[in-house]
Amino acid sequence: MLDIGVALIGNPNVGKTSLFNALTGARQHVGNWPGVTIGKKTGTCTFRRKYTINITDLPGIYSMSARSPDEAVANEFITTADIDVVVQVIDSTNLERNMYLTTQLLDMGRQVVLALNMSDLADARGDTLDVNKLSDFLGTPAVRVSATEKRGLDDLLSAIVVASNREKTARPLVNLGQKVEPLVQEIERDLRQYGGITSSARWSSLMLIEGLIEPGDLVKDKEIAERIHASLRKVDREDIEMAIVDRRYEKISSVLAGIYRRGEGKRSLSDEIDKVVTNKYLGIPIFLVLMWGIFEMTFVVATPFMDAIDQSFSWLAGFVSENMQLEWLASLLGDGIISGVGFVLVFVPNIFIMFIMLSLLEDTGYLARAAFIMDRLMSKIGLHGKSFIPMLLGLGCNVPAIMATRTIEDPKSRLITILTSPYISCSARLPVYVLFAGIIFPRDAGTVVFVIYLLGIAVAIVSALALRKTLLRGEGTPFIMELPPYRVPSAKSTVIHMWEKGSMYIRKAGTVILLGAVMIWALASLPWGVEYGAEASYAGSLGHLLAPLFAPLGFDWRIVVALVFGFLAKEVVVGALGVLYGAEEGQGLEENLQNGMSASASLGLMSFVLIYTPCIATLGVIWKETRSVKWTAFSIIYSLIVAYAVAFVIFTIGNVVW
Amino acid sequence: MSLVLGLVFFTLGGLSILAYFLGEEWPAYVSSNGNLMLGLALIVVGAIFLTGVMRFRSDMDGEAFLIVGCMVGLSISLVTLLALLADASEAYLLMSEDFVDWVPMDDFTPAMPMMIPCAAILWYKLREFKTVKRSSS
Ligand SMILES: Nc1nc2c(ncn2[C@@H]2O[C@H](COP(=O)(O)OP(=O)(O)OP(=O)(O)O)[C@@H](O)[C@H]2O)c(=O)[nH]1
Numbered sequence: 001m002l003d004i005g006v007a008l009i010g011n012p013n014v015g016k017t018s019l020f021n022a023l024t025g026a027r028q029h030v031g032n033w034p035g036v037t038i039g040k041k042t043g044t045c046t047f048r049r050k051y052t053i054n055i056t057d058l059p060g061i062y063s064m065s066a067r068s069p070d071e072a073v074a075n076e077f078i079t080t081a082d083i084d085v086v087v088q089v090i091d092s093t094n095l096e097r098n099m100y101l102t103t104q105l106l107d108m109g110r111q112v113v114l115a116l117n118m119s120d121l122a123d124a125r126g127d128t129l130d131v132n133k134l135s136d137f138l139g140t141p142a143v144r145v146s147a148t149e150k151r152g153l154d155d156l157l158s159a160i161v162v163a164s165n166r167e168k169t170a171r172p173l174v175n176l177g178q179k180v181e182p183l184v185q186e187i188e189r190d191l192r193q194y195g196g197i198t199s200s201a202r203w204s205s206l207m208l209i210e211g212l213i214e215p216g217d218l219v220k221d222k223e224i225a226e227r228i229h230a231s232l233r234k235v236d237r238e239d240i241e242m243a244i245v246d247r248r249y250e251k252i253s254s255v256l257a258g259i260y261r262r263g264e265g266k267r268s269l270s271d272e273i274d275k276v277v278t279n280k281y282l283g284i285p286i287f288l289v290l291m292w293g294i295f296e297m298t299f300v301v302a303t304p305f306m307d308a309i310d311q312s313f314s315w316l317a318g319f320v321s322e323n324m325q326l327e328w329l330a331s332l333l334g335d336g337i338i339s340g341v342g343f344v345l346v347f348v349p350n351i352f353i354m355f356i357m358l359s360l361l362e363d364t365g366y367l368a369r370a371a372f373i374m375d376r377l378m379s380k381i382g383l384h385g386k387s388f389i390p391m392l393l394g395l396g397c398n399v400p401a402i403m404a405t406r407t408i409e410d411p412k413s414r415l416i417t418i419l420t421s422p423y424i425s426c427s428a429r430l431p432v433y434v435l436f437a438g439i440i441f442p443r444d445a446g447t448v449v450f451v452i453y454l455l456g457i458a459v460a461i462v463s464a465l466a467l468r469k470t471l472l473r474g475e476g477t478p479f480i481m482e483l484p485p486y487r488v489p490s491a492k493s494t495v496i497h498m499w500e501k502g503s504m505y506i507r508k509a510g511t512v513i514l515l516g517a518v519m520i521w522a523l524a525s526l527p528w529g530v531e532y533g534a535e536a537s538y539a540g541s542l543g544h545l546l547a548p549l550f551a552p553l554g555f556d557w558r559i560v561v562a563l564v565f566g567f568l569a570k571e572v573v574v575g576a577l578g579v580l581y582g583a584e585e586g587q588g589l590e591e592n593l594q595n596g597m598s599a600s601a602s603l604g605l606m607s608f609v610l611i612y613t614p615c616i617a618t619l620g621v622i623w624k625e626t627r628s629v630k631w632t633a634f635s636i637i638y639s640l641i642v643a644y645a646v647a648f649v650i651f652t653i654g655n656v657v658w
Numbered sequence: 659m660s661l662v663l664g665l666v667f668f669t670l671g672g673l674s675i676l677a678y679f680l681g682e683e684w685p686a687y688v689s690s691n692g693n694l695m696l697g698l699a700l701i702v703v704g705a706i707f708l709t710g711v712m713r714f715r716s717d718m719d720g721e722a723f724l725i726v727g728c729m730v731g732l733s734i735s736l737v738t739l740l741a742l743l744a745d746a747s748e749a750y751l752l753m754s755e756d757f758v759d760w761v762p763m764d765d766f767t768p769a770m771p772m773m774i775p776c777a778a779i780l781w782y783k784l785r786e787f788k789t790v791k792r793s794s795s
C-alpha cells in the first residue's frame with residue numbers, strides 16, 4: 001500500500017465537501033451556501049487496491065489571504081501540512097473567479113490537480129471547455145467531475161496518483177510584470193541566502209510583498225530581515241498588490257480565451273427569484289411567511305404522530321406500574337424513566353419536521369438570501385448578514401450555530417454573535433413551547449410558538465445592540481457574500497440531513513435525558529418513605545429552597561426543579577415535568593399543568609426557557625470558541641438576568657390583562 | 659392574471675384577519691378559521707402579486723413576482739392542506755376525543771384551492787427556464 005496525502009481546497013460552495021463525501025463515503029455536512037465547512041476533516045479511500053489516499057476537506061477560501069478564523073484553518077493547512085497533492089475543487093460554471101486561487105497555488109509550488117466540479121451544471125448551460133488544453137496551459141492536470149452525480153471520480157483519483165509521483169517543482173503560471181517581478185526576485189535572493197524557509201521562495205516573497213507575513217516572523221536573521229524590510233519600503237505596496245491581482249486575472253483570461261465558451265443559458269431563474277425575495281419591501285415579509293410556514297408544519301403536522309407516541313407510552317407506563325412486583329422498581333420505570341424519557345420522545349416528530357424544513361432552507365440556497373435580506377437590519381446593530389446565518393442554524397441546535405461564527409472576520413462581531421445566538425430557540429426548547437402552548441392556547445398554539453421564536457430574535461438583537469454600544473464597541477465590517485444559485489434539493493440529502501440531526505435528539509433521550517429523569521426521580525422518591533413526588537422529598541426541598549426566588553414569576557417548585565435540571569439540556573425540562581407532574585394520581589400531566597399554571601405564568605415560563613442558558617454543550621462551545629472563562633460566565637449570568645426580567649414582565653402584564 | 663390572484667389573496671387574508679379580530683363564527687371556508695398569521699401570510703402573497711402588477715404596467719420584471727408569488731402561495735396552501743390531513747388522521751386513525759365531531763370542512767381554508775392556479779402557472783412558467791434549472795440530485 002502506498003499512502004498519498006491529499007487536501008481539498010477551493011472557493012466556498014464549490015462542492016468540496018460533496019466531493020469529499022463521494023470519495024470517502026463520509027457524510028459531512030453539505031449545504032448550498034458559502035461557509036458550511038468550518039474545520040478540517042480527514043477521511044480515506046483506497047484506489048486500485050494499491051493506494052491509500054488520505055483526503056482532508058477544508059473550509060472554502062477565495063484566495064490565500066485569510067481574514068476569518070475558518071479561512072485561516074484552510075490557509076495554514078495548505079501552507080504547512082505535509083501533503084502530496086493539493087486538489088483544487090473548481091465550480092465549472094464560475095471558472096474565472098475560481099482560477100484566481102489556482103494561480104496562487106501554482107506559485108506555492110504545490111502539486112495541484114484541478115477538479116472541475118459541477119460539470120453537470122456547466123453541461124446543462126451549454127458551456128464548452130477544452131480540458132486538455134487547459135491542463136497544458138496551466139501545466140497541471142485538470143479533470144471534469146461531478147460530485148453529486150459521482151462522475152469522473154476514478155479519473156480524478158488516477159490524476160492524483162500520477163501527480164503524487166511527479167517531482168516537486170514550482171511552476172509559477174503568472175509573470176507578474178515589470179513592476180513586481182524584480183522585487184519578487186530581489187526578495188527571493190535574500191530568502192535563499194537565509195535558507196531556513198520551508199515553502200517555495202517565490203511564494204514566501206509574495207506573501208511578504210502582500211503583507212500577509214512580516215519579515216521578522218519569517219526570517220530569524222536580523223540583518224536579512226532588515227534588508228527585506230528595506231526592499232519593501234521602496235515601493236508602494238497598494239500599487240503592487242493591485243498590479244499582482246490584475247496580472248493574475250489577465251493571465252486567466254488569456255488562458256481561457258481560446259478554449260472556453262460560456263453557454264448561453266436562458267434567463268436564469270435564480271436571478272428572477274432573487275429580484276423578488278431580496279426586494280426592499282417584500283424581502284422581510286416573505287422571509288417571515290416562510291418561517292411561519294415552517295412553524296406551522298412543525299407544530300400542526302406533527303400532532304397526530306405525537307399523539308400516537310404519547311398513547312403508546314402512557315399505555316406502557318400503566319402496564320409497567322401494574323405488572324411490576326417490586327414497588328420502587330415499578331416507580332422508577334413507570335414514573336421515572338418512561339414518563340421522563342417517553343415524554344421527551346413524544347416530540348421526536350416535531351424535531352424531525354423542523355430539521356427537514358431547516359435542511360430545505362439550507363439546500364435550496366434561501367439561507368444565503370435570508371442573510372442578505374437581514375443585512376440591512378443587522379447593520380443597524382453593528383453586525384452584518386453573516387451573523388444572521390448562525391442565528392438561523394441555531395433553530396436546529398446552538399452548538400453548530402456558534403461554531404459557524406468562525407466565518408465572521410471581525411473578532412468583536414464574532415464575539416457578539418456567539419453571545420447572542422443562543423437566544424435563537426433551538427429544537428431542544430421546542431417541546432416546552434409545544435407542551436405549554438398546546439395546553440394553554442390550543443387554538444393558536446402555532447402562532448404562540450412563532451411569537452416566542454420572534455421574541456428570541458428580538459432578545460438577540462437587543463442584546464447585540466447593547467453589547468455593541470457598551471462592552472464591544474467597534475465598527476462593523478462590510479458584508480460580502482456570494483448568493484449561490486437556487487437548487488432543487490435532492491430527497492436523499494434532505495433525508496440524511498434530517499436523520500443525522502434528528503437521531504441525535506433520540507440519542508440524547510437515551511443518555512442525558514435518561515440520566516436527568518433518573519436523578520429527578522431519585523430526588524423525588526428520597527429520603528426513604530416519603531410519598532413519591534411529595535414536597536417532603538429532596539426534590540421538594542430543593543424546589544422549595546429556590547421557589548421564593550421564582551414566586552414573582554408564578555412558577556411553582558416543580559417548575560423550579562425542572563429549570564435547574566434544564567441546565568443539562570433543555571429537553572430535560574419537559575422530562576422533569578413529566579416525572580414530577582405525572583405523579584399526581586388520576587390525572588395526566590396536562591391536566592395537572594393546566595390546573596397548576598396560569599396562562600401568563602406559562603408564557604413567562606416559555607420565555608424563561610427561551611432565554612436562559614441553553615445547555616452545558618452550548619456553554620462548552622462558547623468557552624471553546626471564545627477561549628475565555630470571563631465571557632462564558634458573562635453569558636450565563638446575563639442570560640439568567642434577562643430571562644428573569646422578561647418572564648417577570650410577561651407575568652405581570654399578563655396578570656393585568658387576563 | 660397577477661391582478662386577479664393578488665386581489666383574491668388579499669381578500670382572503672383580509673377576511674381571515676377580520677375574523678380573528680371580530681371573533682365571529684364564520685364558517686372556515688370564508689374566514690380561514692380566523693387564523694391571524696395565515697391571514698397575514700396571505701396578504702403578503704397578495705402584495706407580491708400586486709407588486710408584480712405594477713411592474714408589468716411599467717414593463718419591468720413583473721413575471722418574477724408572478725412566479726415567486728405562486729411559489730409562496732403554493733407553499734402556504736400546502737401547509738394548510740397538510741394541517742387538514744394531520745387533523746384528519748387524528749380524527750379517523752387515532753380516534754382522539756378532541757376530534758369526535760371533526761369534519762374535513764372545519765379545516766378547509768380558501769387558501770387550499772388556490773394551490774391549483776398557482777401550481778398551474780408555475781408549471782407553465784417554469785418550462786421557459788427548464789434548461790437552467792436542473793436539480794442537483
Ligand atoms: N449540480 C451539482 N451540484 C453540486 C455538485 N457538487 C456539489 N453540489 C452542490 O453544491 C452545494 C455546495 O456543496 P458543498 O459540498 O457544501 O460545498 P463546499 O465547497 O464544501 O462549501 P463550503 O464548505 O461552504 O466551502 C451543495 O448544495 C451541493 O449539493 C455537482 O457536482 N453538481
Ligand SMILES: [Mg+2]
Pocket residue numbers: 016017018029030036037058059060
Ligand atoms: Mg464544505
